[in-house]
Amino acid sequence: MSTDLQWLLLRNHNSFVVRKSPEGKAFSTEPGNLRNIHSHKFSGLANAKTIDIKDSGSGIQITTRKSKASPHAVRPARTTMTIRNRSGPRRAFGIVAGLAKRGYRPDLRTAALARTSALISAQREKKLTYPKKIRGKKAAARS
Numbered sequence: 817m818s819t820d821l822q823w824l825l826l827r828n829h830n831s832f833v834v835r836k837s838p839e840g841k842a843f844s845t846e847p848g849n850l851r852n853i854h855s856h857k858f859s860g861l862a863n864a865k866t867i868d869i870k871d872s873g874s875g876i877q878i879t880t881r882k883s884k885a886s887p888h889a890v891r892p893a894r895t896t897m898t899i900r901n902r903s904g905p906r907r908a909f910g911i912v913a914g915l916a917k918r919g920y921r922p923d924l925r926t927a928a929l930a931r932t933s934a935l936i937s938a939q940r941e942k943k944l945t946y947p948k949k950i951r952g953k954k955a956a957a958r959s
Contacts, residue, residue, distance in 0.1 A: 823862040830854075830861070848881070850927040857923065865921050869912070869931045875900040876908055876935050880920060905936045 832846035833854055843852050848860020848868040860866045868879040876899045885893035899908045912932045916925035950958065 819856075819862050819864060823856045823859060826859070826862055827856075832861075848879075850924055850931050858927070863921075867915060867921060867924055867928050869928060869935065871935050871939070872898065874898055875903070876932060876939075878912065878915075880915065901939060905933070908932050908936060 830844070830846070832844050832849075834843045834845060836843075842854035844854040844859070845852065846860045847870075848863075848866035849858045850867060850869065851858045856862060860868060864881070864883045866881045870877050870879075878897045878899070880895050882893050882895060897911065899911060909929060909932060912928045913925060915928065916922040949955075
């Protein structure tokens with residue numbers, strides 16, 4: 817079945833669609849949707865090739881769907897790569913950008929890099945904020 821026909825069938829009848837208001841944008845929570853926008857381009861269900869980037873306990877997990885796998889195969893139809901937390905953001909960006917450079921959905925390159933960047937910044941620990949020291953006349957007045 818072609819991806820266009822799959823999208824026409826899934827477009828209105830999909831359990832992953834989230835509509836806040838009838839006139840507003842429709843969002844999607846399906847796996848493989850990098851921007852969470854309900855459209856054919858970003859759909860993880862209707863496209864033969866998808867990229868799914870999510871947070872895991874050991875780092876960032878990148879899952880891609882093999883385009884020539886049987887539609888009935890579940891595990892062998894996907895390839896999973898895990899980027900450890902201590903690998904650093906430049907390595908993560910290189911791996912994600914490498915997918916697009918090899919020709920695997922080059923149109924999703926910016927969306928994949930944005931999702932990876934957001935996950936890395938969310939994993940980073942916040943710096944402690946120390947109280948500001950009082951200096952000059954105010955410090956002399958206190959003591």
